[in-house]
Amino acid sequence: CKSIAGKSGNQCKYCHTRIYKFELNLRMPETMIIEGETREERYNALLPQLKALVEGETDVLANLGNIIAGLRQAMHFFWIGVYFVKGHELVLGPFQGPIACTRIGFGKGVCGTAWKERKTMIVPDVDQFPGHIACSSSSKSEIVLPGFNKQGDTVFVLDVDSLELNDFNEVDEKYLKEVVKLIAEQIRLNA
Numbered sequence: 001c002k003s004i005a006g007k008s009g010n011q012c013k014y015c016h017t018r019i020y021k022f023e024l025n026l027r028m029p030e031t032m033i034i035e036g037e038t039r040e041e042r043y044n045a046l047l048p049q050l051k052a053l054v055e056g057e058t059d060v061l062a063n064l065g066n067i068i069a070g071l072r073q074a075m076h077f078f079w080i081g082v083y084f085v086k087g088h089e090l091v092l093g094p095f096q097g098p099i100a101c102t103r104i105g106f107g108k109g110v111c112g113t114a115w116k117e118r119k120t121m122i123v124p125d126v127d128q129f130p131g132h133i134a135c136s137s138s139s140k141s142e143i144v145l146p147g148f149n150k151q152g153d154t155v156f157v158l159d160v161d162s163l164e165l166n167d168f169n170e171v172d173e174k175y176l177k178e179v180v181k182l183i184a185e186q187i188r189l190n191a
């Protein structure tokens with residue numbers, strides 16, 4: 001977001017990020033403004049604000065924490081989080097929602113399968129997915145997307161869980177892929 005004019009209470013006219021601090025070249029959005037009836041409209045409002053949120057900050061954990069929190073705040077999903085590939089396991093990273101499983105093996109559960117198969121997994125009913133790992137019995141459907149490094153290796157997965165059955169489709173996949181790109185960029189910048 002390059003268009004912030006900058007006093008307390010101001011709002012970017014393009015991405016609607018609100019600003020409460022504008023000092024020493026530090027910009028900190030106070031809140032996000034997510035308008036829109038449909039999920040697609042909400043994703044469209046969210047993405048530029050997520051980009052603005054991490055711009056100018058170099059700490060990967062801080063940025064990932066804010067990306068995940070922003071996604072939860074905008075989309076109200078039950079659980080959203082990142083698992084990092086560490087050796088032969090996925091290890092829990094920044095997340096929002098109830099406490100979750102810390103480690104997941106290669107090919108295990110939906111997350112481990114997305115890692116192994118290097119593709120988005122949309123699971124309309126987690127009870128029908130063989131080997132689904134139930135971190136919470138409240139979770140009913142799930143989407144998991146892998147994120148890659150420059151060499152094309154999977155370095156993390158983004159996992160989003162819903163309380164509703166059949167809550168994810170190709171619209172979610174399209175926009176969550178953009179979030180995955182943003183996360184991958186942050187990880188690369190810090191590699």
Ligand code: SME
Nearest residue numbers: 100109110111132133135
């Ligand atoms: N359900 C996932 C495990 C992670 S939690 O849902 C947060 C899976 O089957 O891989």
